[in-house]
Amino acid sequence: MAIPDAAPQGPGSGRGPGGGRGPAKLNPADQKQLNRHPVQLRRIAALFAPHKGTIAVVVLLITASSVVGLAQPFLVRAVIDDALPHGNTRLLLFLTASMVGVAALTAAIGVVQTWMATGMGQRVMHTLRVRLFTHLQAQSLGFFTRTRGGEVQSRLTHDISGMQSVVTTTATGVASNLTTAVATAVAMVALSPGLTLISLVVLPPAIWLSRRVAIIRRDVTDERQRELAALHTQVEEGLSVSGVRLAKTLGTVPRDAERFRARSETLVGLELRSQLAGRWRMATMQIVFAAIPAVIYLAAGFPATSGGMTIGTLVAFTGLQAGIFRPVMGLLNIGVQWVTALAFFSRIFEYLDLEPEIRPAANPVRLDPAAVRGDVRFENVHFAYDDGTEVLHGIDLALPAGTATAVVGPTGSGKSTLASLLPRLNDTGSGRVSIDGVDVRDLAPEDLARIVGVVSQETYLIHATIRENLLLADPEAGDGRLWSALAAAQMADTVGSLPEGLDTMVGARGHRFSGGEQQRLAIARTILRNPPVLVLDEATSALDNTTEAQVQAALEHLSAGRTTLTIAHRLSTVENADQVVVLDAGRVIERGTPAELKAAGGAFARLAAHTAAAEDGMPAAVR
């Protein structure tokens, strides 16, 4: 009779015959992660320090469960040796009731222990999740640009829940395997020291054999998975529009077919080996589980080794013997599980250790957004991205309050970078950017967000209703204000004609609406926010004439009376600006009113002529 498990088994712990995974395998990515960002045990301990009491109770429960479970073989022995042969029904009743009672007690302890361990794991996870989320929120745009898409989400959800499961399942699994193995060994010695000695001889080869077979099976299965994935990729890539086009134009069709045939053939062999290895694993486990009691019975039959034991002792002992196999197998995987657990912590701590590049001011200057005039200055601004190459070289620029400045220049000249410094999406390297004489780095972040509004090319709408998207700008706004903002953004008619009006869902990232409509919704959102300073990034993508006129009208309404910095792509925007700034390779090469710059016949004049030609649909040379 096996000792009932006090805890759910950890991943990779050995299971009964036929089932279960093989031994866990060290993941090279985990090892690499740990080399890159080692984890201090003290730091993990600190996370669990507030739950010391719970941990103590859980360990106590696991131990109690292992010890209580050990009563079973002794009860069995008493049934066989004392109750049955003497027809003692009262004793039999008591013993069998106790057997059920012991099973019920260990089961109940198991439930309580799982509840406590999981609850603690969840609380630690919750704390970490919230800490990580707020910490990542504080990171600059640069961090998100550098980080592979999906990586942040994966660490926040997958790694944290993985960590929780490792902590609660593996840790309690290890504790329960350990206590079960020790308690079983003690009980075995108590029942029969002689047979225990024989078991010690039988157990290691049995464990070695089943691990060996399991490792072979795991390797074959891994190889099969890899081949299968390669086959899938080839199907996905090869049988798609672009794949077929590529194969046909490059003439790789026969080569691809041959590669597919070879892969498919390799799979035949691998599938066969994998199925057989699975069967072998089951067979070895069956043999091991039959052989262990057989050896014990054999030993019990010889006077030299039996030590005059009773039948009851023999039955109880074989039960215990079978029960020690599983925890020992589980314990053999501890090393790998430990590395997996550490890698989870390492990935999370790595993010928590990131220093935000843009820090809020320690003693922020408070500016009342309603009283801000909107005098913006760039003074000797230098800026370099992480790779160290300077992309802005000493920009000096004044944007007088309430005026419109259009920034133009070839692609890569630094227009977006310059604009990103005003709302502090990036921080200047040297020099300063100020609003009404206050360095933007000294402003309280909430004030800066109220003072500087941004409408970028890439409008970002959350997957919610139009109303919820607009209320992001001002949670207090009533429907009346929402409608007038929509009207100013030339969107009131469109929204008004929708059956659900303001309650229409915008779809994931706004896909329910066309590009021009999304832009106008974003403009309405900024109108609601009513910032005195605006950064506009004009869309480069072509909109049809009507839509463009609508977006333009919305932007004009938005910019009226505010200091605006527009990354301009349309001639009309430039011509209506109070000031035009021409950037080239991170330097201001021309500055003045549109008329002045045109008259000067420099870079701007050439750019204007070129743009006018392009907007007319004709190359400049033809014109």
Ligand SMILES: Nc1ncnc2c1ncn2[C@@H]1O[C@H](COP(=O)(O)OP(=O)(O)OP(=O)(O)O)[C@@H](O)[C@H]1O
């Ligand atoms: N996150 C980044 N990391 C490193 N370099 C960057 C990053 N963003 C931009 N750059 C580089 O900085 C320079 C200026 O880029 P920026 O986007 O400011 O130019 P732009 O004038 O706005 O161009 P476009 O008109 O094409 O949008 C370019 O050489 C660009 O490659």
